[in-house]
Amino acid sequence: MIRLPAAAFAAVLFVVPVLPAAVPVVTVLGLIGLLLAAVGIATLWRWPVTSAACVSLTDYTAALWLTDAPVSVAAAAGFGLSLLLLLQSIELARCMRHATVDAGSARSIIARWCGFGAVMLVATLSAMPLAIPLAALVPHAAAPFVAAAGVLGAVLALTATVLRPRR
Amino acid sequence: MTARLTPLGLSLLTVAAWALSFAVLSARAELFVAALPLVLALATLTLRRSAPDYSLIHEVSADRVFEGESLTVTVTVTAKSAVPLMELLEPLPRDCNLASGLNRGVMALRPGQTASFRYEMRCPVRGVHALGTIVVRVRDPWSVRAWERRHVDPKLVRVYPRIAPLRSLPRPLHTQTSIGDYVSPALGEGIEPGDIRQFTPGDRIRQVNWRASLRLGSLYVTQRHRERNADVVLMLDTLAEVGVRPETTLDLGVRAAASLATAYLARKDRVGLIVYGGLMDWVRPGSGRAQYERLADTLLKADVVFTYVAKDLALVPPRVLSPHALVIAVTPLLDQRFTKATLDLAARGFDIIVLVVSPVDVTRGMLAPSETDDLACRLWTLERRARLDWLRRHGLAVLEWNPAEPLEPTLAGLERRRPRLAAAR
Numbered sequence: 001m002i003r004l005p006a007a008a009f010a011a012v013l014f015v016v017p018v019l020p021a022a023v024p025v026v027t028v029l030g031l032i033g034l035l036l037a038a039v040g041i042a043t044l045w046r047w048p049v050t051s052a053a054c055v056s057l058t059d060y061t062a063a064l065w066l067t068d069a070p071v072s073v074a075a076a077a078g079f080g081l082s083l084l085l086l087l088q089s090i091e092l093a094r095c096m097r098h099a100t101v102d103a104g105s106a107r108s109i110i111a112r113w114c115g116f117g118a119v120m121l122v123a124t125l126s127a128m129p130l131a132i133p134l135a136a137l138v139p140h141a142a143a144p145f146v147a148a149a150g151v152l153g154a155v156l157a158l159t160a161t162v163l164r165p166r167r
Numbered sequence: 168m169t170a171r172l173t174p175l176g177l178s179l180l181t182v183a184a185w186a187l188s189f190a191v192l193s194a195r196a197e198l199f200v201a202a203l204p205l206v207l208a209l210a211t212l213t214l215r216r217s218a219p220d221y222s223l224i225h226e227v228s229a230d231r232v233f234e235g236e237s238l239t240v241t242v243t244v245t246a247k248s249a250v251p252l253m254e255l256l257e258p259l260p261r262d263c264n265l266a267s268g269l270n271r272g273v274m275a276l277r278p279g280q281t282a283s284f285r286y287e288m289r290c291p292v293r294g295v296h297a298l299g300t301i302v303v304r305v306r307d308p309w310s311v312r313a314w315e316r317r318h319v320d321p322k323l324v325r326v327y328p329r330i331a332p333l334r335s336l337p338r339p340l341h342t343q344t345s346i347g348d349y350v351s352p353a354l355g356e357g358i359e360p361g362d363i364r365q366f367t368p369g370d371r372i373r374q375v376n377w378r379a380s381l382r383l384g385s386l387y388v389t390q391r392h393r394e395r396n397a398d399v400v401l402m403l404d405t406l407a408e409v410g411v412r413p414e415t416t417l418d419l420g421v422r423a424a425a426s427l428a429t430a431y432l433a434r435k436d437r438v439g440l441i442v443y444g445g446l447m448d449w450v451r452p453g454s455g456r457a458q459y460e461r462l463a464d465t466l467l468k469a470d471v472v473f474t475y476v477a478k479d480l481a482l483v484p485p486r487v488l489s490p491h492a493l494v495i496a497v498t499p500l501l502d503q504r505f506t507k508a509t510l511d512l513a514a515r516g517f518d519i520i521v522l523v524v525s526p527v528d529v530t531r532g533m534l535a536p537s538e539t540d541d542l543a544c545r546l547w548t549l550e551r552r553a554r555l556d557w558l559r560r561h562g563l564a565v566l567e568w569n570p571a572e573p574l575e576p577t578l579a580g581l582e583r584r585r586p587r588l589a590a591a592r
Contacts, residue, residue, distance in 0.1 A: 050178040054185050057201070061189040064197055076197035077204075083182060084204040091175045091310050095254055095273055100284040102274035109252065109275060112308060120204055131196075144194065151187040154206065158180055161212045163172070 002093045002106070003041050006049075009086035010037035013056040016079045017063035026066065029059035040090055044097060049090045053083050077124045081117050088113065169315055170218065176311035179205050208309040218314045219305045220247035221276070225257075225320045227298055234293050234329040234413065234422075237266045242301060243283035246276035252306040255284070260296035260324075262412060263288050290326040292413040293421060293467045298322045327463045328422045333430040335579040337564075339493035340518040342395035345454075348434045350392045357391040364390060398439065398452045398489050399431045401462075404498030404505045405444025408471050410529040416499035419570045420524045421466050424497050426574060428462045439487055440465055443480075443508060445472025449487045477504045480511060494519040499526040500554065513563055520564045520581065527551065528569050 014030045033055035040049035060079055092109060138146050183205035190198030221244055228239040242255055255272045259265065268286030276282055290296065299320040306313045342351045350359045363376050366386035374388040401424045408417040424440070431438045432454060439452035440462050448468075450461050480488070488494070494517050496509045513519050527548050534540045555565050568577040 046174055046178055050181060053178075053182045057182065057186050057189060057198070060201065061193050061195070061198060064195045065193050071196050073197070073200055076200035079197075080186075080201035080204040083186075083201065084179070084208055087175060087178055087182070088310065091173075092252075095252065095306075095310075098269055099254070099271035099273045100269045100286070102272070102282045102284070104282075105252065105273055105275040112251075116204075120207070124200055124203065144191070147194070148191045151191050155184045155187060158183060158206065158209050161209065 002089075002096050005110075006037075006041045006086055006089040006093060009082045009089060010034060010041065010052065012078065012082040013037070013052070013086065016075055016082070017056070017060040020069050021063035021067040023066060026059055026063045029055060029062060033059055037086065041093075044090060044094045046090065046094075049087060053087060056083070073124055073128050074121070077121050081120060085113055085117075170312055171315070172212075173306065173310055173313050176209065176212070179209050179311065183209060208311060211307065211309050212311055216307060216312070217248075219250045219253075221245060221250055221253070221305075222247065223255075223301065223303070223318050223320075225299050225301060225318070225322065227322050227324060230323065231325045231327065232290055233327050235289070235291055236326075237287045237289045238324065239285055239287050240270075240298065241283055241285040242272060243281060244274065244276065245281045246278055248278055250274070250276040250305055251308040252310065254304040254306075256302045257298070258300065258302070259288060260290075260298065262292035262294065263290050263296060265289070290324065293326050293328045293418065295467065296324045296326060298324055325464070325467060328418075328425040328466055330429050331422070331426045331574050333426050333575055333578060335575060336427070336430050336434070337493065337495065337520050337578060337581050339397035339399065339436075341491035341493075342393075342397050343437065343491065345396045345437075346394060346435070348436075349395055349397055351395040353393050353395070354390045355393040357394045359392040359394070360389050361392045362390045363387045396434070396436045396454070397431075398437045398492035399427075400439040400441060400452060400488055400492045400494045401427055402441045402443055402494055402496040402498075402509075403466070403469055404496065404500075404502065405442055405446075405469050405471050406474075406502035406505055408499065409501065409526045411533055414529065414532070414570070416501070416524045416526050416529050416570075417469065417471060419529070420497040420499065421469055423522060423524065423568065423574055424495075425463060425466055427495060427497075428466075429459065432459055438462060439492070441480075441483055441487065442466075442469050443478060443505060444469075445474035445476075447478050447482060449483055451484075451487050452489065452492065477507070480508055488517075490516070492517070496521045497524065498522070499524045499529075500551070501526055506554075506558070509558075509563065510561060513561065520566065521558060522577075523555065523565060523567045525551075525567055525569050528571055532571075 014034045017026050018030050033052045036048045036052035036055060040052060183202050186198050186202035190202065224243040226241045232238055240257065242257065244253065253274050257270050259270055266287040266289040270286050272284035274282045299322040301318040303316045303318060304313050342349050354361050363379050364387065366375065366388050370388045376387045376389040379387040403420055403424050405417060408415045410416055412418060428438045435454060437452035437454045438458060440450040442448040442465060448465055450465050494512055496519060498505050498521065500506060500523050509519060509521055527544050531544050555567060558565050564581060566577050566581055568574060
């Protein structure tokens with residue numbers, strides 16, 4: 001039962017790239033991702049699920065690159081949420097395996113996920129109108145460097161946050 | 168409480184970095200958006216959170232059980248602050264297993280909320296088991312950070328050997344001075360008629376034997392045998408054992424000793440114990456409920472401790488091994504040192520019975536059926552039979568007990584001479 005949400009999120013990760021770009025490369029990559037996710041869901045190992053998330057991201061990138069479709073924020077936010085919740089649901093399933101689970105626990109966690117998803121979607125859709133005028137301020141030639149610097153900064157900041165010693 | 172990054176946090180970092188890298192390489196805004204939930208989940212690590220506050224109560228339904236019985240463990244948690252997700256694990260003691268429920272619990276609690284989980288644990292092996300160590304892991308709302316703690320609230324559970332009811336017990340040859348259930352050769356107050364003698368001043372009228380008095384023409388009184396108790400010393404061989412717990416020859420011997428102790432104590436006898444092995448231990452003879460507790464506590468700790476040293480029974484104080492005690496040696500007769508000790512006691516004039524727990528049947532029960540093993544067991548049986556006959560020739564009362572059968576018929580098979588009337592004390 002606890003594996004069902006994980007399976008649903010894996011299915012979303014397969015469908016989102018394949019729908020706009022139903023080409024063999026995208027489908028095969030999606031299937032590999034789905035297979036890894038299935039292994040992870042069956043065994044509750046972390047590494048196949050992490051690999052499945054990375055493969056699905058590659059698949060999504062390939063789909064976007066091949067189709068050159070207009071920006072779809074809702075689909076992207078849904079894909080990102082599915083990535084997060086796939087990893088979370090596997091972790092939850094690992095945690096609840098061979099354990100007596102208090103009835104309210106799963107309910108409160110799923111409610112937290114739904115709340116986060118709704119806030120995330122609303123925030124992203126609200127932020128997009130602000131992002132377009134801001135992007136116009138950046139010179140066209142410097143845009144890739146600004147983006148790369150921003151990403152590098154974000155990844156380094158996250159790494160520092162994750163790896164710093166804790167009390 | 169120690170906080171640490173969970174493996175999920177590292178997975179999220181990997182996937183987020185992957186998404187952001189692809190976003191830059193492909194110049195697609197969707198991948199930034201897709202990375203956003205992961206980044207936000209990781210960003211919660213920057214928030215300073217103190218460890219969730221809670222209290223934990225660990226309860227055990229019984230602290231004393233018999234082998235094979237179950238007990239219920241209840242763990243109750245009351246949250247003082249919000250606990251997003253809590254895992255609790257109580258490792259089971261060695262040789263114990265789950266009868267129902269699970270020894271792991273998962274719960275999410277609001278401030279002030281109380282939740283509990285319980286499980287039933289079966290203890291098939293005697294011993295003292297320590298419970299009350301609970302490993303707690305509390306996760307933050309996105310499971311990227313966890314606090315771990317070990318709660319130690321030690322609770323000892325004593326698992327006593329199983330007791331078989333025994334009705335026919337070997338009678339001791341000698342009795343002691345306290346009142347008990349055995350008809351003593353000595354004459355005095357009692358129920359069992361013994362002898363008649365002429366009336367002397369001071370005799371009570373109710374003691375007059377009217378029939379003899381009328382026939383003999385003068386007053387005669389009936390003398391009666393006293394009813395006395397006996398000292399019984401159980402000597403347990405812990406030098407060697409065969410078999411797999413909880414059915415080793417030592418476990419079976421401990422159960423037999425516990426059953427004998429219970430039965431003799433019920434007859435108001437004084438029962439003592441000598442654990443003869445690598446480590447020697449003893450309990451002075453005594454009677455009553457408290458004595459049973461002392462004997463059971465010593466028996467449940469009995470274990471084989473290997474040694475090359477032959478222990479001398481002279482180390483045992485005389486008040487433990489009193490000269491008129493009935494000594495019941497419980498042994499698989501696997502070690503010559505124990506045989507020598509029993510012969511030594513017999514030579515010193517002790518009333519001794521050797522109860523042999525057959526190791527052949529225990530070993531045969533462990534092995535898969537095969538002709539070779541069967542032949543080996545038969546040869547072993549012959550060799551042991553010869554040894555038991557040799558012991559009988561030395562004047563020892565030897566009883567061989569096949570653990571597959573109840574102990575009662577084995578004990579009932581012992582033929583002992585009645586106490587001599589002349590040996591009045």
